[in-house]
Amino acid sequence: MITHEPAAVLFDFGGTLDADGLPWKERVYRLFLEAGARVVREQFDPSFYKADDALVGAIPATTSFEETVARLTAGVADALGLADTRIADAVARRFIGDSLANIAGNIPLLRELGRRYRLGVVSNFYGNLARVCDDAGIQSFFQVFVDSTDVGCLKPDPRIFQRALEALDVSASAATFVGDSLPRDMAGARGVGMRHIWLAGAEPSADGPCCRGDVQIKSLRELEAILL
Secondary structure, three states, rough: OOOOOOEEEEEOOOOOOOOOOHHHHHHHHHHHHOOOOOOOOOHHHHHHHHHHHHHHHOOOOOHHHHHHHHHHHHHHHHHHHHHHHHHHHHHHHHHHHHHHHHHHEEEEHHHHHHHHHHEEEOOOOOOOOHHHHHHOOHHHHEEEEEEHHHHHHOOOOOOHHHHHHHHOOOOHHHEEEEOOOOOHHHHHHHOOOEEEEEEEOOOOOOOOOOOOOOOEHHHHHHHHHOOO
């Protein structure tokens, strides 16, 4: 249990709210393989980063979750040189379906957390974070959405965390950050003096926690026992 109850809880989006500790790159890679694409990791990773970077600041804030993922997977397929557009389409559909199902399962938790804490989302995203959360049916649970494209810096830069804390009018010591990335989420929260909970996922990791005594969870639903 966290002994000093925080006034706010901040979440990462991709890999955290929409998946239990599995980043977008890993999910997209696995879905491409399942869809029949013959691609190796050494080829996939730079293709994903190229497609991901191309979306940053290049899509309107009103771009839907579905369209965002469709453009991402199409960009990955193009970078990989895949001629069959049906593969990217299939990956996008699976990705959205899995994301929405996972998010729906987290809604009861978010509802309960929202009754006790101020909630926010802080994400390295494309400029349309609020719209994506609205499409996912969770926008109403959060008081602030901090999108790296809007702020002009990426986690773990302290400015992106400070923007959320200022919007919620809470100090770093009165907040907890929940995320799946050690170098971006955990290290970033630590850098501003914020408690942090690592959503490590169900798969074993060779990485240790960010700090000694850190809380580490496999599923977001474990927060019920920690924060409620």
